[in-house]
Amino acid sequence: MDKRELILEATLELITENGFHATPMSMISKKAKVAAGTIYHHFENKEVLLEALYAESKKKMGRAMQLATVNGENYETDFKSIWISLFIFYADNSNTFQFLEQYAQSPFIRKETKEEQRKHYQPIIDFLGEGIRKGNLKSMDVEILTEMVHGTVASAAKIFHQNKGLSKNAIDQLAQFAWQAAKA
Amino acid sequence: MDKRELILEATLELITENGFHATPMSMISKKAKVAAGTIYHHFENKEVLLEALYAESKKKMGRAMQLATVNGENYETDFKSIWISLFIFYADNSNTFQFLEQYAQSPFIRKETKEEQRKHYQPIIDFLGEGIRKGNLKSMDVEILTEMVHGTVASAAKIFHQNKGLSKNAIDQLAQFAWQAAKA
Amino acid sequence: MDKRELILEATLELITENGFHATPMSMISKKAKVAAGTIYHHFENKEVLLEALYAESKKKMGRAMQLATVNGENYETDFKSIWISLFIFYADNSNTFQFLEQYAQSPFIRKETKEEQRKHYQPIIDFLGEGIRKGNLKSMDVEILTEMVHGTVASAAKIFHQNKGLSKNAIDQLAQFAWQAAKA
Amino acid sequence: MDKRELILEATLELITENGFHATPMSMISKKAKVAAGTIYHHFENKEVLLEALYAESKKKMGRAMQLATVNGENYETDFKSIWISLFIFYADNSNTFQFLEQYAQSPFIRKETKEEQRKHYQPIIDFLGEGIRKGNLKSMDVEILTEMVHGTVASAAKIFHQNKGLSKNAIDQLAQFAWQAAKA
DNA sequence: AATGAATGAGGGTTCATTCAT
DNA sequence: AATGAATGAACCCTCATTCAT
Known part of the structure; x- marks a missing residue:
């Protein structure tokens, strides 16, 4: 290897x-x-190693979200599909989840690195932006809405790891929690 | 001093x-x-210093939430009042907020310390538990719901600090976001 | 200590x-x-330690030369007295001598440090400058003459340490060597 | 190459x-x-590389001195010719000069290596020995005299490199400095 | 209670050297 | 002969903690 x-x-x-x-x-x-x-x-050194790990992790997260089945027919269904895709990624990759949570705002990661890795997050921003424009979602600043929705996934993942598991039902309920929060 | x-x-x-x-x-x-x-x-040593800081911070957080005007007449109003009290505490005390977020799950804080400091958080758990029982809130595990609601406050505070401020309107909108998510 | x-x-x-x-x-x-x-x-660190040692050594060298008996009556006698004072210092302090020789031009010592420690060397430059003006010494650039005369002391000290000693006679002969070289 | x-x-x-x-x-x-x-x-290793460089440098120095025009007619002229040959070599090859000065006495070079490379220096020792015997030079230990004379070349070369150059006149004056020092 | 010089284990990093290709 | 990735001992320096004052 x-x-x-x-x-x-x-x-x-x-x-x-x-x-x-x-x-x-x-x-x-x-x-x-x-x-x-x-x-x-x-x-090159320990910091660079950390940044490389950050970049790698963000890339994986981006790939996971692209696996969501989004067909554009029903916004709510698509929203929940993306939400659950990200949740599953965080649930399945507890270390990566913890790492990203912990270092997302830490001073170890340079601003430029964060900026660059933002690209993996762009599709979801676009999706939410579209929802706002079409009237499916609350009329809010898209960056703020994205952060809030992402927060619900992160909280759900934290619960998942604390509980060491969560039923399919509970997960759907949490997706519903997020949807009702965000919808117009 | x-x-x-x-x-x-x-x-x-x-x-x-x-x-x-x-x-x-x-x-x-x-x-x-x-x-x-x-x-x-x-x-005694550096770890003990950190734990003392954790205890102190949790205590302050508890005190802040008790300042919310909760009169028991309208559940939604009380819910938002508590939500906003905590948000304001996090907004006004950015260091304490960051510290609690960062060390809440870190291995630096012993489990016992965390358990002990949970008492400052009990009133809000009770309030949400009552909301579930009365049918004001979604029928969920109260611990899960508490974590999710707290997550919305934390996300909002993070946005506040990133933006270096947030309008009264925006804050109300975020409290509304949390309420719609949690309500039955 | x-x-x-x-x-x-x-x-x-x-x-x-x-x-x-x-x-x-x-x-x-x-x-x-x-x-x-x-x-x-x-x-502060290893380099600073080295620089401190350099400064200390130069100071000691300066003090040693001030012990020469210079009465201004006979230039040749004064010249040899200074020459021998410095020689004796180098002979008696082999480590300091070696250290100064080795690090005088090394990149370990910053230019500023060297400049600053030059002050300990100023009296001899003045003495040689006066000798040139008065016609006792060759009409040369005083810096060049100083370097050449110092070179004779350094060579003599090197010989002293290689031989592990030198007779009074031999030392006088070497002082004479330097004097004949430098005199007008 | x-x-x-x-x-x-x-x-x-x-x-x-x-x-x-x-x-x-x-x-x-x-x-x-x-x-x-x-x-x-x-x-074989880093030390051997250094010793090889030392041997190579000494050989080059020896060759440079052999280029002096020594015809045996006038001792002073021959003395100065050799002095200037070595000076020019040191002036033209600043790295080699610095290296030899720095490592001549360093513990990196084994005694045997130094002994072996002494051969390149033998002709000048012989020349000075002859001068002493014939009464052209001071009656001194030839090894000491050699070291002292070499010291004047080295000092001159050091000045040359510090000044980044030296006029023909100045060089002649320095050769004269050496000659007056050494002559009987 | 308060000080701060002293300690020394342990950290990040470098670099001479080896060896499979 | 030539390559350069890999090794791991050894380096400089930091810092939690102690203790004489």
Whole structure:
């Protein structure tokens, strides 16, 4: 397996468990079964490693949302489909979820990196923007609405991980929670 | 001013800015204008200092919510009043908000500490539980509903701090967002 | 004894023996019988430690030259007296001599530090300048003459240390060597 | 061009600029446009590379002095001719000069290597020895005299490089400085 | 209670060297 | 002969904590 991949994986696991500063490079190298110096062949330093992990995670999140079945016939159905896709991604990838939550606003990630990775989030912004224009959603600033809707997914995922699971019914109820909040 | 208070204040400010591990005790002692050893007269070690800060912050949050005018006449009005009280506390105390968000789930805070500080949160759980029983709110697990509603406040506060402000109108709209989500 | 002094002394000894990069801070701390961190209480980092040592050494050199008996009656006698004073300092302080020779032009010492420490050398420049004006010495650029005369002292000191000693006679002969070179 | 030669050249340039320990093998390999491993095909390790460079440099110095026109008619003229030949070599090859000055006494060069490379210096020792015997030069230990005379060349070269040049006149004056110092 | 110099374990990072290709 | 990814020991430096004052 690619060493770069092994390092990123070990980093994700350790960093969500211990936090950035409580995860020494030596611990990462041990978990990745790689020499300490090898990490530095692939990542300039610890910060760059973190940023690479952030970029990788955002990319995966973007891909997950594109798996939602959106056919444009019924806005509510499409909305819930996207909501559930993201929820499932967060539920299935607890480390990635925690990592993104924790580092989204941290000073470890440079503004430019965040800006650049925003592209993976653009489709959902567009979808909500369209909903606002068409009158399906509340007439709000689209950035604010996006943040609020995303907040409902994040809260739901947090509950999922605390509970170590959630029934199909409960998930649908939470999607409904989000939909009623956002709809016009 | 009490040295203990000065230390806690300096810690809050520095830790939200830099994170736990990127905030040396020496930096705290400098900001608090206190000798390094003095911190250890008031707090056994760095972790204990953090836990004390957590307890203090939760207490303040609890007090803020008790300022809401809840008269029991109209459930929706009371719901929004509490929602806005908490939001205002988070808006006015950005460091405390950030700190609680960041460390609520971090491994730095021992489970027992978290459990103990839950008491400050009990009134709102009771209020929502009553709403469910009375049929004002969705019939959901009260813990789940509480987490979801709290999530809307946290998202709103995050937006407030990113935007560096939010109009009265926008705040009311966000309270409405939460209410429509939660109501039966 | 002052820890700062102990550290400087250990550094001088080790650095002349091994060179800057071959002398780990851990080695210095061990020789000075001081914890590694203690060095950093007295010197910001390794480079600053080196610069402090340089400044200290230049100061000592300046003091040594002021011990020469210069009465202004006979220029040749005064010239040789100064020459021998500096020679004796270099002979008696082999480490300081080696250190100054080695680091005088090294990139470790910042230009500003060198400029600043030049003051300890000013008296001899003045003395040689006066000799040129009065016709006692060759009519040359005073900086060049100073460098050449200093070179003779340095060469003599090098010989002294290689030979592990030099007779009074030989020293006088070398002072004479320098005088004949420099005199008009 | 021969890779061995490229490596030696890169090493000379980098080592005079940064010093031995501040010049990683990777830096040398990059400058020489050669893979890291390739250096180890030509030189057993870093120390051996340094010693090879030392030997090469001493050889070049020896060759330069042999270019002096020495016809045995006038000792003073021959003395100055040799002095100037060496000076010109040091002036033209600033890196080699610096390197030899810096590493002549350093612990990096083994005694045996230094002994072996002394052969390139033998002709000048013989020339000065003859001058002493014939009464042209001061009656001194020939090794001491050689060191002192060489010191004047080295000082002159140092001045040359600091000044970034020196007039023909000045050079003659410095040769005269050396001659008056050494002559009987 | 308060101070701050001192400690030394442990962190991020570098780099001489190896070895499979 | 030549390559360059990989190694891991060793470096500089930081910082939680102690303790004599």
